[in-house]
Amino acid sequence: MRIRWFTWSGAFAILVFAAELHAASSFSQRPCASPVLAKAGARCGVVEVAENPSKPDRKISLNVIIVPALHPKPGAPPVFHLEGGPGISATQAAGFYAGPGSMYRESRDVVLFDQRGTGGSNPLHCAAIENRSPLEDEFVAADLIACRKELSAKADLRNYSTARAAEDIDAVREALHAAQIDIWSISYGTRLAQEYIKRFPTQVRRAVLAGFAPLDYKTPLFHAMNAQRVVDLLLFKCRADESCSSKYPKLNSEWNAVLERLDHSPARVSWNGKPALIARGPFTEAVRQSLTVAAGQRQFPAMVHAAFSGDFGPFLALVRKGPSPFAMGLYLTIACSEGGSRIAPGDVERYTAGTFLGDYRLRQELGECSEWPPYEVSPDFFAPPARTPPLLVMSGEMDQVAPPDYAEQFCSKLQDCHLVTIPDLGHGPFDLDAWRGGDCYDQITTKFLEQGIIEDSCLKQMHPPAFR
Numbered sequence: 001m002r003i004r005w006f007t008w009s010g011a012f013a014i015l016v017f018a019a020e021l022h023a024a025s026s027f028s029q030r031p032c033a034s035p036v037l038a039k040a041g042a043r044c045g046v047v048e049v050a051e052n053p054s055k056p057d058r059k060i061s062l063n064v065i066i067v068p069a070l071h072p073k074p075g076a077p078p079v080f081h082l083e084g085g086p087g088i089s090a091t092q093a094a095g096f097y098a099g100p101g102s103m104y105r106e107s108r109d110v111v112l113f114d115q116r117g118t119g120g121s122n123p124l125h126c127a128a129i130e131n132r133s134p135l136e137d138e139f140v141a142a143d144l145i146a147c148r149k150e151l152s153a154k155a156d157l158r159n160y161s162t163a164r165a166a167e168d169i170d171a172v173r174e175a176l177h178a179a180q181i182d183i184w185s186i187s188y189g190t191r192l193a194q195e196y197i198k199r200f201p202t203q204v205r206r207a208v209l210a211g212f213a214p215l216d217y218k219t220p221l222f223h224a225m226n227a228q229r230v231v232d233l234l235l236f237k238c239r240a241d242e243s244c245s246s247k248y249p250k251l252n253s254e255w256n257a258v259l260e261r262l263d264h265s266p267a268r269v270s271w272n273g274k275p276a277l278i279a280r281g282p283f284t285e286a287v288r289q290s291l292t293v294a295a296g297q298r299q300f301p302a303m304v305h306a307a308f309s310g311d312f313g314p315f316l317a318l319v320r321k322g323p324s325p326f327a328m329g330l331y332l333t334i335a336c337s338e339g340g341s342r343i344a345p346g347d348v349e350r351y352t353a354g355t356f357l358g359d360y361r362l363r364q365e366l367g368e369c370s371e372w373p374p375y376e377v378s379p380d381f382f383a384p385p386a387r388t389p390p391l392l393v394m395s396g397e398m399d400q401v402a403p404p405d406y407a408e409q410f411c412s413k414l415q416d417c418h419l420v421t422i423p424d425l426g427h428g429p430f431d432l433d434a435w436r437g438g439d440c441y442d443q444i445t446t447k448f449l450e451q452g453i454i455e456d457s458c459l460k461q462m463h464p465p466a467f468r
Helices: 008-024 035-039 091-098 141-152 162-175 188-199 223-240 242-247 251-264 280-290 300-308 313-318 328-338 345-352 360-369 404-411 440-451 457-461
Strands: 027-030 043-052 055-067 079-082 110-113 181-186 204-210 267-271 274-278 391-396 417-422
Touching: 035 091, 043 162, 055 091, 055 162, 079 162, 079 188, 091 110, 110 162, 141 328, 162 188, 181 188, 181 440, 188 204, 204 440, 223 242, 223 251, 223 280, 223 300, 223 345, 223 360, 242 300, 251 280, 251 300, 280 300, 280 313, 280 360, 300 313, 328 360, 345 360, 391 404, 391 440, 404 417, 417 440, 440 457
Parallel strands: 079 110, 079 181, 181 204, 204 391, 391 417
Antiparallel strands: 027 043, 043 055, 055 110, 267 274
């Protein structure tokens, strides 16, 4: 933040303000709770920021983990990890960088901090929603109202925006005395990265945007359409695969039959040792979520065939266990303000008709947004960066959230934007241990971040899991 003063009468005020800003941008170290991080020499702590810069009395302690460089290179900028969601903790990925992802910190530190409203940074949890079974409807008005009242007592939800999160990135950068940073971002994190680049263009040297989502993305308007695209591709790929096509020769008709049956009546199953029902809406949303990774996609034919035969066990094996990883209070705050509020009634039918998901997920979330207070968003927020540092956009051919078209349109308008589309990859590099040659992904991204070079010849050796 830069402030200009035009009279000497403000001299004392600016000194006080500068002192407060410096205090807010310092890193206070604390012991790392994880033995893995302690063994890696990680530094854990907090950076304190004002919830509202114009009212600095209420503070947020941003949870920060710094995983140190293996062989530090003087002057090398740290890599900042920006997580998806919105609502997912970034620091949960620290173990990856301390272990199998150590190539990212070969010559410089990796910095992870929980975005305000997530993880250890004043999380905005809605326990009743996050703990609800995936087989039930997510939208329950009474739970939304209760959570909204509870969170409003400890947070001004208007200050948990993408724009505020971008300011927090710079506060952490400043606290760590880094002149510049590199960025690795995923999904929603790519939107946060774009906003940071727009706000602080000289502070970024290079950035990787994985599972790219544009700033004007209207979550979750396009979920049904994009998921349908991936299912259509899966049906085609199964027909083209000798083993899959011979085992499931009627996969398309079986899939349609399963959906038609659930339209008429829910399936009765045993879930966590108790009787449960599988209705079409929760079923299709759980299927959509299972398509996030190739490992889930490659189980789709077997799951459909089993469900057609009356066995929903393979489907239940794909369903999320335990609570949602999202801090739903933050998710709704951002998604409803930056996406849901811009969805017109006529959009629902236009973007969901003829899809297996239909309007289920969209109407569930619009219902939630009707009970959640949005914040105002400036119209220029939704414009992409006009100029950027060198960018590498990693896109998955089988991304059911953000298809490659988004990345292609974005990169085509920028001078130094490089697009790598990976065949058969889903929304991100979440299951590369199940691939043959999966480490190619990290080879490409680390080489770009380290040297600014695009070297993707290893893609020829990168193969997804086989159809199960």
